[in-house]
């Protein structure tokens with residue numbers, strides 16, 4: 001990491017006292033320790049890249065980000081549902097219209113289904129146009145090579161040269177993000193006017209077969225037609241994330257803030273959420289809505305500290321707490337966190353990431369997740385919120401509209417022997433189209449139940 005905040009924020013500093021103060025606060029944030037940052041072999045080149053990123057064109061527009069904040073406020077108040085989904089790791093090779101359309105089409109179909117079942121607006125948020133950097137558990141892989149950290153940092157190809165971190169990849173990532181966003185806007189508009197029903201290849205007689213008919217109906221459903229697509233990614237690589245920050249036009253509190261033009265929504269990952277660390281300190285300065293992943297080691301006190309630091313003015317939906325506890329721990333670990341946060345009076349979005357606490361490795365070394373574990377964590381999440389009277393506000397998935405074979409189970413009962421056929425993820429396993437739609441039906445029932453007024457039973 002270059003930590004060259006002086007160079008990166010000279011422009012902000014140069015403008016006026018407010019901007020100088022923001023630049024100072026950002027520099028102080030970047031002086032804190034930051035986990036999961038690459039060691040650039042050529043720090044001078046990294047500084048040049050950071051300088052170039054400072055003036056790179058925006059990927060998203062600030063009014064769209066402000067609009068997302070308003071929609072997340074509705075989620076936090078229990079009046080809407082947040083559906084976030086996309087690749088675990090976007091790759092440069094898949095900045096293609098067909099791949100982005102597949103993922104957005106899936107997001108659209110799931111959103112329509114949930115909206116119709118629950119009678120609630122669904123806010124669609126794609127893991128897209130920036131999800132190019134990955135935190136990793138180990139710094140070397142099984143062959144002793146530096147681990148792949150996402151296309152923004154190095155290449156997945158298993159050679160020492162390809163795995164060496166290359167700061168120019170941050171520029172390529174920005175170009176791909178810009179292209180992905182343009183394609184995404186186009187693809188989403190097309191989905192709006194012509195929502196497809198999904199693949200027609202679901203096997204008859206399976207739950208997938210049931211999906212085709214209902215999805216056709218869903219396709220005809222008059223969903224909101226002028227919907228904006230929102231994008232978000234993990235705010236991981238601070239050289240990339242901080243260089244283009246600019247003074248925000250709109251803020252909800254008395255303090256001036258910065259805004260990221262790289263995404264509407266940014267989240268801090270489980271591995272970088274340290275209270276004394278740079279990621280949290282940077283997020284405190286941002287006007288964008290922020291998420292924090294909270295894994296099973298999170299204490300209620302820590303969660304309240306995230307709320308206090310990231311939502312100082314008690315703005316509904318400003319903070320999304322993304323629980324990723326795993327199916328076996330969600331019922332035990334989440335309730336005291338929800339209770340303690342609720343007692344502060346802040347209205348956060350409670351979102352369930354049902355993927356990251358349920359990973360496992362097959363005997364031949366392939367990372368996978370079982371559909372049933374994902375469903376079980378979501379059921380636990382809904383149960384917790386039902387028992388506490390809080391709103392189960394959203395879902396966070398690694399899923400693709402492509403017919404991959406990465407997760408086990410689902411209507412087709414994918415087993416370990418089926419995984420090699422189309423195992424294409426660059427990092428963690430994604431649900432495929434059929435598994436995702438099957439999951440959407442389950443979540444639709446849970447959400448409809450959650451939205452039913454107390455005292456009214458099942459229809």
Ligand SMILES: O=C[C@H](O)[C@H](O)COP(=O)(O)O
Pocket residue numbers: 088134135136137138356427428
């Ligand atoms: O997507 C999340 C993380 O980057 C991923 O789970 C880390 O995987 P690893 O444990 O193989 O490094």
Ligand SMILES: C=C(OP(=O)(O)O)C(=O)O
Pocket residue numbers: 088135234268269270271293324353356
């Ligand atoms: C790395 C991720 O998740 P987590 O931080 O929860 O492990 C992710 O969502 O890509």
